Amino acid sequence: MRAKELMDKDFVYLNCDDSVVDVSKAMEEVRRFTCPVVNDNKQLVGWVTSFDITKGLREGNEKISEIMSSAEEVSTVHEDDPARKAVILTANNKFVTVPVVNDDNQVIGMVRACDIVELLSDLYDIKVEKLYKAMQNQLHGVTWEELMAASALVSQKTTGQKITAEEYEASIVNSTFGEAIWATGGLEKFFAGLISVGELVVARRVGNARK
Amino acid sequence: MRAKELMDKDFVYLNCDDSVVDVSKAMEEVRRFTCPVVNDNKQLVGWVTSFDITKGLREGNEKISEIMSSAEEVSTVHEDDPARKAVILTANNKFVTVPVVNDDNQVIGMVRACDIVELLSDLYDIKVEKLYKAMQNQLHGVTWEELMAASALVSQKTTGQKITAEEYEASIVNSTFGEAIWATGGLEKFFAGLISVGELVVARRVGNARK
Numbered sequence: 001m002r003a004k005e006l007m008d009k010d011f012v013y014l015n016c017d018d019s020v021v022d023v024s025k026a027m028e029e030v031r032r033f034t035c036p037v038v039n040d041n042k043q044l045v046g047w048v049t050s051f052d053i054t055k056g057l058r059e060g061n062e063k064i065s066e067i068m069s070s071a072e073e074v075s076t077v078h079e080d081d082p083a084r085k086a087v088i089l090t091a092n093n094k095f096v097t098v099p100v101v102n103d104d105n106q107v108i109g110m111v112r113a114c115d116i117v118e119l120l121s122d123l124y125d126i127k128v129e130k131l132y133k134a135m136q137n138q139l140h141g142v143t144w145e146e147l148m149a150a151s152a153l154v155s156q157k158t159t160g161q162k163i164t165a166e167e168y169e170a171s172i173v174n175s176t177f178g179e180a181i182w183a184t185g186g187l188e189k190f191f192a193g194l195i196s197v198g199e200l201v202v203a204r205r206v207g208n209a210r211k
Numbered sequence: 212m213r214a215k216e217l218m219d220k221d222f223v224y225l226n227c228d229d230s231v232v233d234v235s236k237a238m239e240e241v242r243r244f245t246c247p248v249v250n251d252n253k254q255l256v257g258w259v260t261s262f263d264i265t266k267g268l269r270e271g272n273e274k275i276s277e278i279m280s281s282a283e284e285v286s287t288v289h290e291d292d293p294a295r296k297a298v299i300l301t302a303n304n305k306f307v308t309v310p311v312v313n314d315d316n317q318v319i320g321m322v323r324a325c326d327i328v329e330l331l332s333d334l335y336d337i338k339v340e341k342l343y344k345a346m347q348n349q350l351h352g353v354t355w356e357e358l359m360a361a362s363a364l365v366s367q368k369t370t371g372q373k374i375t376a377e378e379y380e381a382s383i384v385n386s387t388f389g390e391a392i393w394a395t396g397g398l399e400k401f402f403a404g405l406i407s408v409g410e411l412v413v414a415r416r417v418g419n420a421r422k
Contacts, residue, residue, distance in 0.1 A: 001393050024265040033244045033261055033307070050244055050261030054235040057268040084335070084389055091329035096244070096307060113324035118302035120331035124295070126398050134399040138406040177398065178295055182212050187337055187388065188345040191405070195349040198406050202413050 003086050004079040006119060007100045007109030013038050014048055016065035020056040023064060027053065034097045034110075037068050042106040044099060047074045076101045079108060086111040087120070124178025132172060135198060142201050150200040154193060214297050215290035217330060218311045218320030224249050225259055227276035231267040234275060238264065245308045245321075248279050253317040255310060258285045287312045290319060297322040298331070335389025343383060346409060353412050361411040365404060 012030055014023055014037045027035060027050065037046030046068035056067040076099045077086045086098045090113050100109040136147050148165040151172075155163050163171075175183075184190040223237055225248045238246060238261065248257030257279035267278035287310050288297045297309045301324050311320040347358050359376040362383075366374050374382075386394075395401040 021269060024269060028262040028266055031262065050265065051239040051242065053265050054261065054268060055239055057265060058232060058235060082390075084332075084387075087328060087332045087335070090325060091332045094323070094325040096325070112305070113328050114301060114305040114307070116328045117298060117324050117331070120328070120335070121295075121298045121302045123334075123392070123398060124298070124331070130399055131402055134403045135406050138403045139410060176295075179293075181334070187334060188341055191342055192345045192349045194402070195346050195405075195409050198409050199350060199413060202410060 001083040002079065003077045003081045003083050003100050003111060004109065006083040006086060006115060007079075007111050008115055009109050011035065011110045013042070013107070014046075014064050014068075015039075016045065016063065016068070018064045020053060020061050020064060020067060023048065024053045024057060032097075036074075036099050036107045036110070037064055037071075038107055041104075044071045044074065044076065044101060044105055044107050046071055047099075074099065077111065078102070083111075083119075087116055090116055121178075124176060126177045128172040128175045128177060128180050131177065131194070135194065139198060139201060142205065146201055146204065147197070150204065151197045154196045154200060158193060212294040213290065214288045214292045214294050214311050214322060215320065217294040217297060217326060218290075218322050219326055220320045222246065222321045224253070224318070225257075225275050225279075226250075227256065227274065227279070229275045231264060231272050231275060231278060234259065235264045235268060243308075247285075247310050247318045247321070248275055248282075249318055252315075255282045255285065255287065255312060255316055255318050257282055258310075285310065288322065289313070294322075294330075298327055301327055332389075335387060337388045339383040339386045339388060339391050342388065342405070346405065350409060350412060353416065357412055357415065358408070361415065362408045365407045365411060369404065 012026055012032055012035045014035050016037060033050045035048050036044055037048060039045050048064060048068050052067040061067050075089050079100050079102050089095060089098050096113050098111045099107050100111060102108050132147060136142055136144060145165065148169045152163050152165045152168040155168060181187050181190045184193055223241055223243055223246045225234055225246050227248060244261045246259050247255055248259060250256050259275060259279045263278040272278050286300050290311050290313050300306060300309050307324050309322045310318050311322060313319050343358060347353055347355060356376065359380045363374050363376045363379040366379060392398050392401045395404055
């Protein structure tokens with residue numbers, strides 16, 4: 001995924017000559033705490049946050065050029081950069097927004113922290129049941145019942161608590177990948193548990209074939 | 212993970228009688244776009260954003276009580292709620308911050324979008340190699356070389372491109388879980404690919420044992 005696929009195109013451009021009062025109203029209206037300042041060619045020349053606006057209003061500044069940070073102080077990503085670059089910038093610097101520029105340094109969008117949260121949390125919300133369905137498809141010829149029986153056994157071995165195949169199935173219908181990795185203690189452990197299940201199913205199938 | 216484990220405790224409390232000008236300076240200093248308004252018992256009674264502040268400064272409001280939203284309009288999470296609840300609120304409503312309250316409705320922290328990005332992105336940054344190491348540990352007796360050879364075969368089958376075990380190993384050393392799921396087209400597909408590898412390794416081992 002590229003930065004341009006993650007960016008929000010609905011943002012407010014500012015010009016150096018815009019009035020601080022007008023900009024404050026525009027930012028309230030579109031509910032954006034940060035805005036890029038651009039020149040006539042839409043190239044990034046500065047950056048304004050709500051903090052600059054409140055200070056500017058208090059101190060009676062009139063124009064955006066009087067209150068903006070310079071473009072050199074702003075971290076940007078290129079439209080073709082991996083989306084992950086914007087994610088890392090946001091995480092490491094506690095940014096609310098990262099501007100996205102093209103080859104000509106024109107601002108073409110903004111990657112917002114809340115959009116990143118939405119994107120990343122989608123992964124966490126994938127139902128565990130879907131992962132088991134993918135596992136079943138992959139392990140050709142294994143039935144859902146065999147898979148649940150093996151899972152209940154592995155779960156019992158790991159947690160020490162008795163659980164039937166039916167109870168196990170009920171537990172994964174509504175649980176999510178996020179809950180599962182938090183419950184098992186991390187991605188590697190969750191993943192190792194699933195591999196155990198796959199291994200047990202294959203071993204049982206081999207065992208049955210030999211009978 | 213609970214909301215209280217994810218929340219930021221470093222935030223600014225406001226009182227109804229605080230001056231808008233003073234609050235604007237405090238918010239600039241700590242760089243927070245949103246603040247809870249509390250009573251003497253630290254219970255949530257309102258909410259202020261930088262948008263309320265800019266409007267208040269423009270219109271000459273003096274006290275926070277004149278510009279704040281009421282507590283009823285604010286979405287909160289309880290300290291013992293799953294962290295996921297704050298993540299979903301943030302993703303669905305494009306929130307910058309979600310206040311965390313205790314049983315007495317006292318504000319004890321704030322979950323910030325940027326902190327969620329940091330938490331969620333950590334998962335994406337887990338190296339694929341670590342997942343393979345977990346798989347190797349799980350599949351007792353399988354060597355790293357067998358695992359890489361099987362992976363190269365599965366990769367070749369999936370992508371149609373020739374790749375040696377050594378090339379495969381080099382490719383996973385620096386790649387992350389996030390890159391891998393984006394590259395394979397989603398968690399289920401990534402996971403199915405890994406199950407394939409496990410299956411092939413087990414099948415080869417069974418085959419070798421029979422020789």
